[in-house]
Amino acid sequence: MKVNEQKLALVxxxxxxxxxxxxxxxxxxxWAKPLQDFVFQIHFLDNPFTIQPFDITNAVVAVVVATAVGYLVGWVVGMVWNKVYHKK
Known part of the structure; x- marks a missing residue:
């Protein structure tokens, strides 16, 4: 089955x-610190991480970079899928 690389990349x-x-x-x-502490606690772990204060610039950069990397990874996965699982 062929997948559309663009659609998979967008997903x-x-x-x-x-x-x-x-x-x-x-x-x-x-709410991040209580959630993080809870997740560590239910896995019997100590939380070694500190949540930094919110900074809109860091948040925007993180969203943009994660979106771009997600798109690239999705496109590569789609391309590899189509090469490996193509119908003859």
């Missing part, structure tokens, strides 16, 4: 960028 980009938007929102609202 990867939206998911990757969306996760960054959600994380940035959690940091801005002050």
């Amino acid at each position: 990867f980009a939206v998911i990757s960028g969306g996760v960054r938007v959600i994380w940035s929102t959690l940091v801005a609202l002050g």
Whole structure:
């Protein structure tokens, strides 16, 4: 089955960028640290990380970079998929 590389790349980009938007929102609202502590606790781990104060510039850069990398990874996955699983 052939996949559309562009559509797959967009799906990867939206998911990757969306996760960054959600994380940035959690940091801005002050909910990131309690969530992070909870996740570590339920896995019997100590949390060695510190959440930095929210900075809109860092948030925008993180979203843009994650979206671009997600797009690139999705496009490469689509291209490889089409090369490996092509019909003859």
